[in-house]
Amino acid sequence: MIVKYLDGYKKHLSIGFLSGIISSVILSFIPSIYSNIIECLITTKTDNLHEYLLLFIFYNLFCNIFASIRGCIFALYFELILNKMKKNILNNYFLKDLIYYNDKNPNDVSNFLINDIRNISDVYLQNCNVFIRDLAHFITITYILTQKSCLLYIIAISLSSIQILIEHLYSELFYKKAFEESHKLLIKQNNLITEYINKIDTYRSLNLEKIINNRWNKINDKYINLKIKDALFYAIHILITQTINEITMSLIIFIGMYLEYNTNIILLFILYRRYITDIIKDINEIRKSIVINNVSIENVNKFIKDKNDIDIFNSSYIPSNIFNPDIEIRNLTFSYDNINNVITNYNLFIENNKITGIFGRSGKGKSTILKLLLGFYLNQIKEGQILFNNVNIKFIDKTYFYEKLVSYVGQEPVLFPGSIRSNLIGDLQNYDTTLYDKLLELINDFYKDEENNDDDDDKILKLSGGQKQRMCICRAILRKPKILLLDEPTSALDIENETKILNLIKYISKTYKMTIVLISHDKSILEICDKIIEL
Numbered sequence: 001m002i003v004k005y006l007d008g009y010k011k012h013l014s015i016g017f018l019s020g021i022i023s024s025v026i027l028s029f030i031p032s033i034y035s036n037i038i039e040c041l042i043t044t045k046t047d048n049l050h051e052y053l054l055l056f057i058f059y060n061l062f063c064n065i066f067a068s069i070r071g072c073i074f075a076l077y078f079e080l081i082l083n084k085m086k087k088n089i090l091n092n093y094f095l096k097d098l099i100y101y102n103d104k105n106p107n108d109v110s111n112f113l114i115n116d117i118r119n120i121s122d123v124y125l126q127n128c129n130v131f132i133r134d135l136a137h138f139i140t141i142t143y144i145l146t147q148k149s150c151l152l153y154i155i156a157i158s159l160s161s162i163q164i165l166i167e168h169l170y171s172e173l174f175y176k177k178a179f180e181e182s183h184k185l186l187i188k189q190n191n192l193i194t195e196y197i198n199k200i201d202t203y204r205s206l207n208l209e210k211i212i213n214n215r216w217n218k219i220n221d222k223y224i225n226l227k228i229k230d231a232l233f234y235a236i237h238i239l240i241t242q243t244i245n246e247i248t249m250s251l252i253i254f255i256g257m258y259l260e261y262n263t264n265i266i267l268l269f270i271l272y273r274r275y276i277t278d279i280i281k282d283i284n285e286i287r288k289s290i291v292i293n294n295v296s297i298e299n300v301n302k303f304i305k306d307k308n309d310i311d312i313f314n315s316s317y318i319p320s321n322i323f324n325p326d327i328e329i330r331n332l333t334f335s336y337d338n339i340n341n342v343i344t345n346y347n348l349f350i351e352n353n354k355i356t357g358i359f360g361r362s363g364k365g366k367s368t369i370l371k372l373l374l375g376f377y378l379n380q381i382k383e384g385q386i387l388f389n390n391v392n393i394k395f396i397d398k399t400y401f402y403e404k405l406v407s408y409v410g411q412e413p414v415l416f417p418g419s420i421r422s423n424l425i426g427d428l429q430n431y432d433t434t435l436y437d438k439l440l441e442l443i444n445d446f447y448k449d450e451e452n453n454d455d456d457d458d459k460i461l462k463l464s465g466g467q468k469q470r471m472c473i474c475r476a477i478l479r480k481p482k483i484l485l486l487d488e489p490t491s492a493l494d495i496e497n498e499t500k501i502l503n504l505i506k507y508i509s510k511t512y513k514m515t516i517v518l519i520s521h522d523k524s525i526l527e528i529c530d531k532i533i534e535l
């Protein structure tokens with residue numbers, strides 16, 4: 001899956017891989033030179049010492065130069081590739097139908113994906129880098145050591161493998177589980193805090209901080225217990241690995257002497273033993289990371305290929321003439337969870353350029369109908385159709401639909417960080433200034449255009465519920481959609497503001513020929529409607 005992200009970077013990455021190979025090959029010769037230096041010092045035959053020292057310095061220098069070229073290239077290009085993957089994921093966020101997010105914690109979706117993408121980039125690129133480097137290293141070391149003694153080489157490889165196997169079994173048995181559990185606990189703690197901050201007013205008004213505190217402490221106690229065990233495991237781990245290390249080293253010396261090899265060869269094997277162990281360790285780490293990161297690969301693949309993509313808007317119907325459609329819901333059966341039907345075999349006709357009111361008890365499905373008219377949850381429709389002048393909603397071009405055809409004001413006012421003006425205008429290139437001035441009348445108790453200050457980012461957070469609601473209505477109307485969908489738009493307003501809004505709705509419906517759907521549980525509000533439908 002990563003191959004498609006490599007385009008444009010392949011040449012640079014190849015240079016990186018090549019530098020890695022060169023530095024590994026050079027590195028492989030260094031212990032050999034080092035052993036000669038030691039031998040010169042021990043035997044006090046210093047004739048060649050200068051030559052060896054010079055070689056030692058040059059080999060190290062070149063090895064470091066190539067290693068730093070490799071490091072620099074990979075550090076940069078791994079980030080660039082990672083960035084490309086993130087961009088792709090971001091686009092996929094935009095494509096998901098709302099049902100995808102229905103039962104998900106937003107933090108989990110974003111955090112996991114960011115971690116998963118990093119894991120994938122690690123598993124493919126980092127491991128590839130390490131593997132190629134180690135392979136070059138291993139081949140060169142094998143060449144050097146087998147020249148000296150094949151038997152001792154096989155013994156050294158076998159002893160290092162046994163050493164890694166013991167270490168691996170220990171960490172699999174004790175470490176892995178504890179690590180996974182503590183990671184889960186940390187996520188739980190984070191979610192708890194996010195939940196509290198998101199709903200701080202309710203938690204505080206009910207004095208529920210104690211609950212948060214208790215839950216947090218419970219998780220923390222478990223975490224601390226795990227970490228205490230962890231520390232003990234770590235201590236034993238150090239003891240075991242260090243002891244095995246020294247035993248292996250002693251065994252090589254012992255076997256070397258038993259087989260009557262000369263000191264130079266034994267010294268060489270002692271110096272190279274660490275390299276061999278490190279290579280085997282790396283290979284084991286690569287194997288482990290492939291197994292662990294497979295979950296990430298599956299997660300991201302599932303996310304990218306998920307059938308809930310808004311691709312169901314799979315056609316690009318853009319009406320050529322002025323499109324002011326009647327809307328029809330025909331024999332519609334809908335369920336959020338594929339089990340319980342929220343709407344069953346439902347029919348509704350909304351005439352264009354009229355105000356249609358929808359009235360009904362709480363939980364009857366009023367907001368759901370509005371969301372379906374907005375093209376949300378279309379995959380969840382079991383039967384029936386939603387038609388705009390007999391064109392199925394699925395065939396209407398998505399950009400045209402949201403930019404030109406519909407605007408929506410939800411039951412909860414939603415504003416974005418930014419100034420009041422930027423919230424009103426959004427990304428509109430041209431807007432009707434007469435309409436804009438008219439809309440300002442609705443919010444002139446807290447906003448004057450000339451006071452506008454785009455840097456005043458947090459003013460929006462300080463608005464009251466009713467002020468926010470009025471802002472949302474103005475924002476939707478300013479876009480001059482053909483169809484305006486309003487879900488309980490006056491629920492947080494006083495009589496005076498409610499009357500102002502209702503008058504405005506009547507005015508824009510006539511003046512701008514808009515089709516308006518107005519949901520309310522309050523029948524008196526619906527008096528402005530041309531038609532009222534009870535659900």
Ligand SMILES: Nc1ncnc2c1ncn2[C@@H]1O[C@H](COP(=O)(O)OP(=O)(O)OP(=O)(O)O)[C@@H](O)[C@H]1O
Nearest residue numbers: 102336342360361362363364365366367368369521
């Ligand atoms: N995102 C969702 N996932 C699952 N079920 C949902 C979802 N949204 C609403 N429902 C369920 O669908 C039913 C209809 O909900 P809806 O919000 O459409 O009612 P409503 O008529 O707008 O109610 P109210 O007047 O209280 O706003 C309810 O039983 C609700 O529990």
Ligand SMILES: [Mg+2]
Nearest residue numbers: 366367368411
């Ligand atoms: Mg509702």
